[in-house]
Amino acid sequence: MWPGPGARGASAARPGRGPATLPDMASESPPRAYRRLSVEERRRQLLAAALELFAHRAPEEISLDDVAETAGVSRPLVYRYFPGGKQQLYEAALRSAADELERCFAEPPGGPFTERLGRVLNRYLAFVDEHDTGFGALLQSGSVVATSRTGAIVDGVRRAAVEHVLRGLGVTGPGARLRMAVRMWISSVEAASLIWLDEGKEPSRDELRDWLVEQFVAGLLATAGRDGQTAGVVREVLAAEDSGGSVGGLLRRVLPLVGEAAHLR
Amino acid sequence: MWPGPGARGASAARPGRGPATLPDMASESPPRAYRRLSVEERRRQLLAAALELFAHRAPEEISLDDVAETAGVSRPLVYRYFPGGKQQLYEAALRSAADELERCFAEPPGGPFTERLGRVLNRYLAFVDEHDTGFGALLQSGSVVATSRTGAIVDGVRRAAVEHVLRGLGVTGPGARLRMAVRMWISSVEAASLIWLDEGKEPSRDELRDWLVEQFVAGLLATAGRDGQTAGVVREVLAAEDSGGSVGGLLRRVLPLVGEAAHLR
Numbered sequence: 001m002w003p004g005p006g007a008r009g010a011s012a013a014r015p016g017r018g019p020a021t022l023p024d025m026a027s028e029s030p031p032r033a034y035r036r037l038s039v040e041e042r043r044r045q046l047l048a049a050a051l052e053l054f055a056h057r058a059p060e061e062i063s064l065d066d067v068a069e070t071a072g073v074s075r076p077l078v079y080r081y082f083p084g085g086k087q088q089l090y091e092a093a094l095r096s097a098a099d100e101l102e103r104c105f106a107e108p109p110g111g112p113f114t115e116r117l118g119r120v121l122n123r124y125l126a127f128v129d130e131h132d133t134g135f136g137a138l139l140q141s142g143s144v145v146a147t148s149r150t151g152a153i154v155d156g157v158r159r160a161a162v163e164h165v166l167r168g169l170g171v172t173g174p175g176a177r178l179r180m181a182v183r184m185w186i187s188s189v190e191a192a193s194l195i196w197l198d199e200g201k202e203p204s205r206d207e208l209r210d211w212l213v214e215q216f217v218a219g220l221l222a223t224a225g226r227d228g229q230t231a232g233v234v235r236e237v238l239a240a241e242d243s244g245g246s247v248g249g250l251l252r253r254v255l256p257l258v259g260e261a262a263h264l265r
Numbered sequence: 266m267w268p269g270p271g272a273r274g275a276s277a278a279r280p281g282r283g284p285a286t287l288p289d290m291a292s293e294s295p296p297r298a299y300r301r302l303s304v305e306e307r308r309r310q311l312l313a314a315a316l317e318l319f320a321h322r323a324p325e326e327i328s329l330d331d332v333a334e335t336a337g338v339s340r341p342l343v344y345r346y347f348p349g350g351k352q353q354l355y356e357a358a359l360r361s362a363a364d365e366l367e368r369c370f371a372e373p374p375g376g377p378f379t380e381r382l383g384r385v386l387n388r389y390l391a392f393v394d395e396h397d398t399g400f401g402a403l404l405q406s407g408s409v410v411a412t413s414r415t416g417a418i419v420d421g422v423r424r425a426a427v428e429h430v431l432r433g434l435g436v437t438g439p440g441a442r443l444r445m446a447v448r449m450w451i452s453s454v455e456a457a458s459l460i461w462l463d464e465g466k467e468p469s470r471d472e473l474r475d476w477l478v479e480q481f482v483a484g485l486l487a488t489a490g491r492d493g494q495t496a497g498v499v500r501e502v503l504a505a506e507d508s509g510g511s512v513g514g515l516l517r518r519v520l521p522l523v524g525e526a527a528h529l530r
Contacts, residue, residue: 146411176467177476180460184453184480191452195445202441207491211442214487215449222483225518226476238526248529253490255523255530261503264513265520 043092046071046081050093054134059090087147094150097134098157101127105164113237114213114246116168121189121209128193129205136197161186169233177227185216214250308357311336311346315358319399324355352412359415362399363422366392370429378502379478379511381433386454386474393458394470401462404455426451434498442492450481479515 037045049071053062064086068075082089104123107116128135165182166174174182189212196208203211217237224231241247258264302310314336318327329351333340347354369388372381393400404419430447431439439447454477461473468476482502489496506512523529 176464180457181480183460184456187456188449188453188484191449192445195448199441211488211491214490215446215484218483218487219453219480221519221522222479222515223476224522225479225515226472231522234522235525238523238529241526241529243528243530247526250487250490251523251529254486257486257489257496257499258503258516258520260500261506261512263508264503264506264516265508 042077043081046073046078046089047093047096050089051097051131051134054090054093054137055131056133058133058137059086062086064089091147091149091153094153097131098153101157102160105161107164107168109168109170112241112245113168114217114241117165117216118209118213118246120164120168121212122205124189125193125196125205125209128197129201132197136194158183158186158190170236171229171233175227175229177223178230178233181219181223181230185219188215210246213246217247217250307342308346311338311343311354312358312361315354316362316396316399319355319358319402320396321398323398323402324351327351329354356412356414356418359418362396363418366422367425370426372429372433374433374435377506377510378433379482379506382430382478382481383474383511385429385433386477387470389454390458390461390470390474393462394466397462401459404459423448423451423455435501436494436498440492440494442488443495443498446484446488446495450484453480475511478511482512482515 046067050062050067053066053070064075064078067089068078071078078089079085082092101124104127105120107120109116162179162182165186166179171178192208192212196202220230220234220237224234238247311332315327315332318331318335329340329343332354333343336343343354344350347357366389369392370385372385374381427444427447430451431444436443457473457477461467485495485499485502489499503512
């Protein structure tokens, strides 16, 4: 997902080996040749190396030496781009990952809502799958690199997710209740992602996706019972659903169970 | 909720004024008299003062001077009990709050599950209400006092909450799916609590409680459609419900909405 060399493909990702021109080359053994990269390309390369590392190990286990080695550059070069050291690099990598994650949320309108939500979750779960350890570490409180700034980046992603879901529902002026319901679901998806990583990625990504969509529908239905705006949204969502879609399947499996409890109606 | 003197009742909470015996008295003006407290009583008094402060201000805004002043003691005395300074005091106060919170979860068996869950949520929301700022700060990543130890304390409370809910459902060997569903709900309750504090404690505590119970039922129903164990649990929960209870009300409000979408069945 990230451009540039990573731990698993460092040599393949440096195709254009040019002359050794950087002052920090002298300290390396064996000497390596660099392609001349623009400042922006170099920055992206270092961020990609950092993300590769942060994806699979906890931030506290990673040093700037590791980042330099993964990117195939010297440690002074890493410091030249990120003079604030590991914390600055981590925050920049996090910002880059957050942007990538937010791009997952975009989904053109049209068609049943649950299908669109399923496609967003496909991309989101692929991201979680790829960045597993880093994703987990990021959301753990007490990480050594967690600051109010990293917290703000993570909160920004959450807010973007909420806005995308509300827009996907066709809601322009969400009331407090509907917004709270969406935020609760986003939070439960985050929890499910961490549990999923903890449990060796069981169940399968597809099964988790379908279940998360159903959890959203169930939560929305429960909220519709207490909130007129949400009831209106539910009517539109249900009207656009195919009989073979997510909501139809959910109702066919759950309504018989509810029907058994005849004393409750 | 916390024993001992707090900012709002400091003088009333020091009824037995004894002779001034502590060495740090000399530095105070006007001179105060201390009751002789046992080590354990003194420790509790300081934790209570710390919790009182942490409840209403962010940890980074609180100094040991504030804690000393709130408890009506000298700063050296606070350091004598918590030589690790603010971090140690914060962790001890957090541990004490976590114990209190875990006691909220205990609920004797018997009667409809949703009524028991509602009583637990009553106590939990009262706790959130009382400790508002501190509760919020605790759950924000990047707090200056957040460490892996404070993270572990918070995670311990989450785990206890999950176990209590599973026990309340009468489940002894929960499968992965049912456990994940409960963890997702706990997470969404946490999110709802923070939003509730953010939004000036709207809706009312009772309304929020009822809605959270319904969200739990809805999530459990959706999970029952995919998991045999959860379906069995749902049958028992529904069988124990009164017609006028939480599930009955939810079904009466939501089923008509579902009934409108005849093409989905």
